[in-house]
Structure formats: structure tokens, C-alpha cells
Amino acid sequence: MGSLERYNHISLVDLSKKQKIEKKRKMNTQEFVEEEKFDSNSKNTKLCIEERKQRFIKSFCMKKDYVCFERINRRLVNILDGLELHIGVFNSMEQRKISTHILNQENGCVAKDGCVPDSCIINIYEPDDCIPPHIDSHDFVRPFSTVSFLSKCNIIFGHKIKIVGPGEFIGAASIPLPVGSVLVLNGNGADLAKHCISAVSYKRISVTFRKMDKAKQPHNFKLASDF
Ligand SMILES: O=C(O)CCC(=O)C(=O)O
Numbered sequence: 001m002g003s004l005e006r007y008n009h010i011s012l013v014d015l016s017k018k019q020k021i022e023k024k025r026k027m028n029t030q031e032f033v034e035e036e037k038f039d040s041n042s043k044n045t046k047l048c049i050e051e052r053k054q055r056f057i058k059s060f061c062m063k064k065d066y067v068c069f070e071r072i073n074r075r076l077v078n079i080l081d082g083l084e085l086h087i088g089v090f091n092s093m094e095q096r097k098i099s100t101h102i103l104n105q106e107n108g109c110v111a112k113d114g115c116v117p118d119s120c121i122i123n124i125y126e127p128d129d130c131i132p133p134h135i136d137s138h139d140f141v142r143p144f145s146t147v148s149f150l151s152k153c154n155i156i157f158g159h160k161i162k163i164v165g166p167g168e169f170i171g172a173a174s175i176p177l178p179v180g181s182v183l184v185l186n187g188n189g190a191d192l193a194k195h196c197i198s199a200v201s202y203k204r205i206s207v208t209f210r211k212m213d214k215a216k217q218p219h220n221f222k223l224a225s226d227f
């Protein structure tokens with residue numbers, strides 16, 4: 001399948017990839033210690049949200065773009081154009097807190113902050129669960145993103161995806177999703193290629209944040225007051 005990854009150099013261009021990873025690890029560890037000092041109800045919460053935003057922005061220097069050509073109507077097309085994978089966005093303590101919260105609630109909505117999403121889907125995969133090949137509904141605008149928790153797995157992309165057995169799929173590209181990563185789907189990666197997850201070996205949670213297309217909102221649709 002060859003290498004699908006291409007690293008983007010948006011900032012910290014003077015640092016090697018290894019140094020960047022080390023710097024990011026230290027940064028997260030420090031932030032982890034700092035965050036533990038904050039009570040979520042304290043006046044420091046705002047600061048904590050600011051730090052979180054900064055961390056997400058910093059994660060863009062770890063962004064990967066993907067390349068995988070598939071022949072569609074006789075033309076070679078990069079079906080992964082528009083995909084971005086941001087790794088290390090959530091540290092292990094955050095991952096634990098969020099997944100524990102989701103599993104305790106068994107339903108809930110995590111999106112806050114008045115920015116992009118107004119919809120959130122939580123998929124809880126037990127071992128052997130899968131999600132079949134699909135393109136996400138166009139009732140939702142692009143880009144949208146998926147966060148992975150509890151265990152890593154591969155997400156398969158392809159203009160054509162073969163079903164080779166129960167919960168077993170093969171497509172042109174298979175992208176590892178580490179825990180705590182955010183996959184942003186846009187462009188061909190969201191609209192031309194289907195995606196799916198083959199049967200997982202371990203329990204896994206994914207949280208998909210999307211924003212409803214205004215034109216597709218039901219009549220008299222009102223956003224929940226806490227959004
Ligand atoms: O579990 C994932 O990472 C993908 C979920 C997904 O494709 C969806 O909810 O539409």
C-alpha cells in the first residue's frame with residue numbers, strides 16, 4: 001500500500017520531527033500537571049479552556065496529510081485529499097476522563113464552546129463491532145471530525161470498498177487512528193471516498209462532531225440552550 005503520510009510543516013520548522021514529538025510530550029505532561037490544579041468549577045476554568053485551544057492549535061504542527069490514488073472514471077484521484085490526522089490532542093488523563101464520562105452516561109453531548117459543531121455522535125464499539133462503508137450524510141457540513149478513545153484501530157477509505165467477510169473490509173487506504181487523535185474529514189476524503197471500521201479487537205469509543213447544514217435544519221429547529 002506504500003506510505004500514505006505526508007507531514008505538514010506549519011510551524012517549528014527549525015525542529016526535527018523527533019524534537020517536535022519530544023517537545024509536545026513535555027508540553028502535554030506539563031499541561032497535565034497544571035490542569036490537575038484546576039477545579040472545573042473554579043475561575044480558572046476559562047484559562048484551562050484557553051490552554052486547551054492552544055494545545056489543539058499546536059497539534060497542527062503534527063498534522064499529517066494523506067495521499068492514495070484510486071482510478072475513478074479513468075482518472076487517478078487522491079481519494080484522501082482533505083483528510084487531516086492530529087495526534088496527541090488529548091493526553092491520557094483526558095482520554096480516561098472523557099471515556100469514563102461517556103461510559104457512565106451512555107449518552108451525552110460533549111461539544112461546547114460556540115465554535116464549529118452542533119451535533120455529536122458517540123459510537124461505542126465492543127469487540128467484533130464494526131461500522132460498514134459509508135459517506136457521512138450531507139445534512140452535515142464539511143469538515144467534520146472524529147476523536148478516538150480507549151483503543152487504536154484502522155479506518156479504511158476507498159472509492160470502492162470490498163466486504164470480504166463479516167465485519168471485514170478492504171479499501172485502497174487504511175489509516176491508523178491512535179487513541180487521543182482527531183481525524184478531520186474534508187474534501188475527497190469526506191465526499192468521494194467511503195470509510196469504515198472493520199471489526200475491532202478491543203472496546204473502542206469514537207466521538208464524531210459535525211455541524212448541521214443550515215438549509216437542512218428541520219423547520220423551527222432550535223439549538224439546545226447550553227450550546
Ligand atoms: O468510529 C470512527 O472512527 C468512525 C465513525 C464514523 O464513521 C461515523 O460515525 O460516521
Ligand SMILES: [Fe+2]
Pocket residue numbers: 134135136195
Ligand atoms: Fe462516518
